[in-house]
Amino acid sequence: MSDARTIHNLALVGFMGTGKSAVGRLAAQYLQFTFVDTDELIEKEAGKSISEIFAQEGEAAFRQYERDVINALSAQRGLVIATGGGAAADPANLASLKTHALVIGLWASPETIWKRVRSQTHRPLLQTPDPQARIRELLEARAPAYRQADLQILTEYRSPKDVVQHVLHLFHEARKLK
Ligand code: S3P
Numbered sequence: 203m204s205d206a207r208t209i210h211n212l213a214l215v216g217f218m219g220t221g222k223s224a225v226g227r228l229a230a231q232y233l234q235f236t237f238v239d240t241d242e243l244i245e246k247e248a249g250k251s252i253s254e255i256f257a258q259e260g261e262a263a264f265r266q267y268e269r270d271v272i273n274a275l276s277a278q279r280g281l282v283i284a285t286g287g288g289a290a291a292d293p294a295n296l297a298s299l300k301t302h303a304l305v306i307g308l309w310a311s312p313e314t315i316w317k318r319v320r321s322q323t324h325r326p327l328l329q330t331p332d333p334q335a336r337i338r339e340l341l342e343a344r345a346p347a348y349r350q351a352d353l354q355i356l357t358e359y360r361s362p363k364d365v366v367q368h369v370l371h372l373f374h375e376a377r378k379l380k
Pocket of ligand 1: 216217218219222241252285286287288289324325326327
């Protein structure tokens, strides 16, 4: 980490279904930080759901909303930020988050991700005939980007509470070293 780095916030990146929102909410409670979810910020900004944005405006428009809400977070303090699964795939988003937040990557296997997301319908990218293949393809394509997070945590076979303890430990240690 460069000396210019300041850690005012905590950001979670990683694939859909790795627990960014569940872990982020809990971490914010413990830290007494404000929890924000970039998907929720986008929905508020656009005045419609993520599915509606994808259907009516397309993925490129969604990614622009995503860049805008992420950039707008840089001036804030005391946030736990859960990002959408594709956010960190754009190096500009990751670079922006790293200017003010410790960025932690959450990981799970494609099989676990599928188990966690299969009963949900709000993710347009998984509304395909073979969502499991889509998960594998996207995860493989994005893995190099997720690996650019500051630290990595495997969430496999662990409760959100246990993952949160790990996240908090890493956050406190990183802040101490600054
Ligand atoms: C996306 C993940 C979603 C949401 C959108 C696109 C992606 O967020 O941003 O559906 O590209 O992986 P979650 O990771 O919170 O499901």
